[in-house]
Amino acid sequence: MNKKSLKLIYNNSLVGPSIFFALLFCIPLVGSNYTLAIFTMIGFYALICIGLTMLTGYAGQISLGHAAFYGIGAYTSAYMTATLGFSPWLAILVGALISALVALLIGIPTFKLKGYYLALATLGFGIIVYTAFKELTSITGGSNGFFGIPSIHLFGFEFVTDQSYFYLIWLFVFMALVFSRNIIHSRIGRGLRSIEGSEIAADAVGVNLMKYKLQIFVTSAIFTSISGSLLAHYVSFINPNLFTANTSIYLLIMVIIGGLNNIWGAIVGSAAYVLLGELLKHFVPVFFPNIGGEFEIVFFGLLLVLTLIYMPNGLVPQFMKIARKLKKKERHASIAFTIDTQATGGKAND
Amino acid sequence: MLKVENLHTYHGHLHVLDGIDFELVEGELLSIVGSNGAGKSTLLGTLAGVYSPSEGKIEYKGIDITKDGVQKTVANGICLVPERRQIFSALSVKDNLMLGAYHRYSRDKKTVHRDYEEIVELFPRLKQMLNRPGGLLSGGEQQMVAIGRGLMANPKVLMLDEPSLGLAPLIVKDIMNILRRLCDERGVTIILVEQNVKAALKVADRACVLAHGKMAISGTAQELLNDPKIQEAYFGKPHTTSKNIMQV
Numbered sequence: 338m339n340k341k342s343l344k345l346i347y348n349n350s351l352v353g354p355s356i357f358f359a360l361l362f363c364i365p366l367v368g369s370n371y372t373l374a375i376f377t378m379i380g381f382y383a384l385i386c387i388g389l390t391m392l393t394g395y396a397g398q399i400s401l402g403h404a405a406f407y408g409i410g411a412y413t414s415a416y417m418t419a420t421l422g423f424s425p426w427l428a429i430l431v432g433a434l435i436s437a438l439v440a441l442l443i444g445i446p447t448f449k450l451k452g453y454y455l456a457l458a459t460l461g462f463g464i465i466v467y468t469a470f471k472e473l474t475s476i477t478g479g480s481n482g483f484f485g486i487p488s489i490h491l492f493g494f495e496f497v498t499d500q501s502y503f504y505l506i507w508l509f510v511f512m513a514l515v516f517s518r519n520i521i522h523s524r525i526g527r528g529l530r531s532i533e534g535s536e537i538a539a540d541a542v543g544v545n546l547m548k549y550k551l552q553i554f555v556t557s558a559i560f561t562s563i564s565g566s567l568l569a570h571y572v573s574f575i576n577p578n579l580f581t582a583n584t585s586i587y588l589l590i591m592v593i594i595g596g597l598n599n600i601w602g603a604i605v606g607s608a609a610y611v612l613l614g615e616l617l618k619h620f621v622p623v624f625f626p627n628i629g630g631e632f633e634i635v636f637f638g639l640l641l642v643l644t645l646i647y648m649p650n651g652l653v654p655q656f657m658k659i660a661r662k663l664k665k666k667e668r669h670a671s672i673a674f675t676i677d678t679q680a681t682g683g684k685a686n687d
Numbered sequence: 688m689l690k691v692e693n694l695h696t697y698h699g700h701l702h703v704l705d706g707i708d709f710e711l712v713e714g715e716l717l718s719i720v721g722s723n724g725a726g727k728s729t730l731l732g733t734l735a736g737v738y739s740p741s742e743g744k745i746e747y748k749g750i751d752i753t754k755d756g757v758q759k760t761v762a763n764g765i766c767l768v769p770e771r772r773q774i775f776s777a778l779s780v781k782d783n784l785m786l787g788a789y790h791r792y793s794r795d796k797k798t799v800h801r802d803y804e805e806i807v808e809l810f811p812r813l814k815q816m817l818n819r820p821g822g823l824l825s826g827g828e829q830q831m832v833a834i835g836r837g838l839m840a841n842p843k844v845l846m847l848d849e850p851s852l853g854l855a856p857l858i859v860k861d862i863m864n865i866l867r868r869l870c871d872e873r874g875v876t877i878i879l880v881e882q883n884v885k886a887a888l889k890v891a892d893r894a895c896v897l898a899h900g901k902m903a904i905s906g907t908a909q910e911l912l913n914d915p916k917i918q919e920a921y922f923g924k925p926h927t928t929s930k931n932i933m934q935v
Binding site (some may be wrong): 524527528530531533534535537538539540541542543544545598 | 761768782786837839
């Protein structure tokens with residue numbers, strides 16, 4: 338890693354995110370409703386993956402139970418707004434608080450574990466919550482699902498169109514990204530990176546391992562819960578199948594494909610997952626007309642293996658590498674051109 | 688400065704430290720040697736607050752720190768450089784060093800930066816590689832980073848767990864000389880756990896042999912170097928075992 342790449346990793350300027358989001362916010366001006374729906378879905382996943390990248394990539398802790406927080410946010414919003422008649426904003430807030438509390442209670446015993454044990458414990462937690470969604474039929478509607486979740490209102494404006502939800506979710510993604518970048522570049526961020534590097538060494542230099550692991554787990558649970566709440570209001574119908582262990586695995590795949598050590602990997606990984614998923618839905622039935630819905634997990638499983646073999650750092654570092662190479666080539670070409678021009682007395686272009 | 692009395696530590700049912708006693712003064716270098724499983728690393732872990740002892744007392748500058756956890760122990764000025772260096776391999780050398788000052792960075796930025804400059808001067812070899820990831824350094828360089836990181840905590844007591852592990856003899860010599868200089872020039876008290884007995888005894892003021900969780904032999908480093916039992920056990924004569932050492 339040279340000085341430039343370190344600068345890219347530690348670059349805390351808001352220029353990059355501002356340019357990215359300015360361009361992104363132009364999409365509704367030119368895109369169709371289908372395009373907007375796809376980008377809105379990318380936004381939902383990106384919001385979760387930002388938190389998960391912090392947890393997995395920066396703090397080195399694995400979670401196979403994040404679908405539970407996604408579900409807690411979604412069902413809290415659904416129940417509070419459709420059944421109890423509260424404001425969606427209050428419901429989103431309460432969902433986030435419940436998720437934070439659950440994450441804290443689960444995190445205290447779970448983060449004493451490491452590696453496979455931690456993965457299995459979080460997977461178990463996800464399965465328990467999924468079963469609760471299925472069995473608590475009086476609250477969640479069970480397997481039949483929860484219907485009639487109202488849309489979000491703000492100062493009399495109702496978020497009903499794809500366009501309005503597109504702006505809403507990406508605004509949350511922007512805020513989450515800025516917040517996470519601030520954490521990464523703070524003392525907490527250095528602490529998290531040290532935990533990821535070596536827990537023994539982090540402990541030896543006085544980093545409070547448990548405190549930071551819990552803080553980041555709770556933060557990622559809040560992001561995930563908000564995403565779940567917004568999803569519930571966007572689609573107006575949810576059922577437990579949205580929050581299975583498979584969802585948790587897909588979320589982790591997105592984070593790994595995007596790049597664990599870069600917060601932008603969350604957005605790139607989510608985009609890759611949604612766009613490839615859409616392509617698969619179009620092309621797979623053409624070649625395999627009788628195939629069931631399980632082809633997705635096979636495909637993404639395969640993609641994960643290939644990513645781990647050929648791009649273990651994920652897509653974003655790969656893009657950065659290519660960009661650096663192109664820049665280097667350009668610089669060499671420009672130097673060669675200057676030398677050539679000097680040699681031919683300024684007639685190189687003739 | 689540091690006083691340890693009747694220290695007992697268990698790992699589950701295993702009685703690893705069985706009544707350890709010793710005392711250290713400022714600027715002293717104590718080498719602890721012993722075979723695998725003698726309890727050397729557990730002793731350092733207990734002093735660093737990683738393991739809590741079941742019995743006994745650790746006193747630092749007259750204050751009982753037995754129940755202090757790692758964070759408080761580091762803040763007190765007792766720092767451990769763990770076994771196998773444990774470098775943050777993805778982070779640069781500079782970041783590795785700065786992380787050593789983690790507990791004091793926010794309230795002591797100026798001093799931290801001054802200490803950083805001093806530590807870079809202490810390890811000139813690291814000067815050229817401050818932006819290189821820790822994982823790309825050689826074993827000796829990594830050990831220097833690990834010691835430097837420990838020093839960034841501004842410790843009064845620095846504990847090192849097998850710093851010579853897997854290093855070439857010349858590098859070991861360099862590192863031992865640096866440790867000696869730290870004691871002499873900066874007044875740092877050092878507890879050095881080593882399997883490389885010769886190297887450890889050469890730089891130490893005092894030394895002790897740990898066997899089965901007990902201090903089997905202790906004295907000045909010179910006394911131990913000349914002790915026939917030590918010579919038999921560690922410098923080549925094959926018939927002495929740790930049992931014989933226990934009988935001394």
